[in-house]
Amino acid sequence: MTSTTAPKTVLAPRRRSRQREKGDVPFSILNALVFALLAFVCGYPFYYLIINSISANDVSALGDIRWLPQGIHLDNYRQVFELQGLPTAAAVSIGRTVIGTAATVLASAYLGFMFTQAKLWKRALWYRLVIITMYFNAGLIPVFIIMKTLGLTNSFWVYILPLVVQPFNIILVKTYVEAMPEELQEAAEMDGASIFQVFFRIALPNMTPILATIAIFSAVTQWNSFQDTLIYITDQSLYTLQFLLYMYINQADSLAQAAQQSGGNMGAIASAATQQTATSIRTTVAVVVVMPILFVYPLFQRYFVKGIMLGAVKG
Incomplete structure (x- = not known):
């Protein structure tokens, strides 16, 4: 009697924990996506400043620099430090x-x-x-x-x-x-x-x-x-x-x-x-x-x- 009921008391919590773990996966994915989006919103303005400061000035003045720098140069920083x-x-x-x-x-x-x-x-x-x-x-x-x-x-x-x-x-x-x-x-x-x-x-x-x-x-x-x-x-x-x-x-x-x-x-x-x-x-x-x-x-x-x-x- 003891040998038949004991496994049930042990396996039941394990089964419930596995179900909770499976249910937590969508939440974890959604949580990661939300925080990744917030990190992007906070970090992109700094990235935008940096790529525009090192890009060709005529291109950056037109507002065409969005994701990747173009015509990379450091003359802007040289002139500021001078x-x-x-x-x-x-x-x-x-x-x-x-x-x-x-x-x-x-x-x-x-x-x-x-x-x-x-x-x-x-x-x-x-x-x-x-x-x-x-x-x-x-x-x-x-x-x-x-x-x-x-x-x-x-x-x-x-x-x-x-x-x-x-x-x-x-x-x-x-x-x-x-x-x-x-x-x-x-x-x-x-x-x-x-x-x-x-x-x-x-x-x-x-x-x-x-x-x-x-x-x-x-x-x-x-x-x-x-x-x-x-x-x-x-x-x-x-x-x-x-x-x-x-x-x-x-x-x-x-x-x-x-x-x-x-x-x-x-x-x-x-x-x-x-x-x-x-x-x-x-x-x-x-x-x-x-x-x-x-x-x-x-x-x-x-x-x-x-x-x-x-x-x-x-x-």
Whole structure:
């Protein structure tokens, strides 16, 4: 009796598991197709920029480059990298990105941690004063007057100081810290640790995922910003890479016209494949600006998803 019923109890779950596996195949195929489509939608714009930046400029200007490059050449990149002041502008952009990101991450970590401390005097008031700046600001002209009064115009620090305190980042850190076990801090305080020791030795080492998330946000913002240069800077030695390339894009039409009118002979116009056009300038500049920051994300990707999820939901 036992020998006849035992195989049934063993084989039944195996049979059901095989049926579930067969039923999962269509879902897996559909899931793979959907994600492949999303990957294509996200990746194609970058591919489109690259193939148009290395294709013959007269062909790309007509919009005929869709899938494969034509008349491949690198003259566009050579001319961009030969721009006057490019090394200095690149150094300024790298400096503001590194220093600004580090300052923003440290300030967000400290303020977010302090706003979780019940012993902080008038904690709710300070927190509300920080958060209210997300919804209200003085406007461009008053902010410019403040920057000028503080001596930050035509200063490298105008790129750093205004972006150090970011309310959204503080909210992420505060929510993340509140989800951490309170016993960690209580045990450290019982051992005689001060609030600064608790922050640097207990809280900060456990904030890696959320701080990596904030670092990505801050680095992208700092690297792509050019409007602060437009508003506050007139010293060319403080121009950022993005602002320099922004001016280059604005000159695209005039450069294209100058190329077509060089000497007024048809030979110069016929060689437009190696001359700058508005389209070639835009695509080349976009690739130059996007590619460096594009390589930053893979370094922090393993922390990004965990950080944004834990920092967004308490519990």
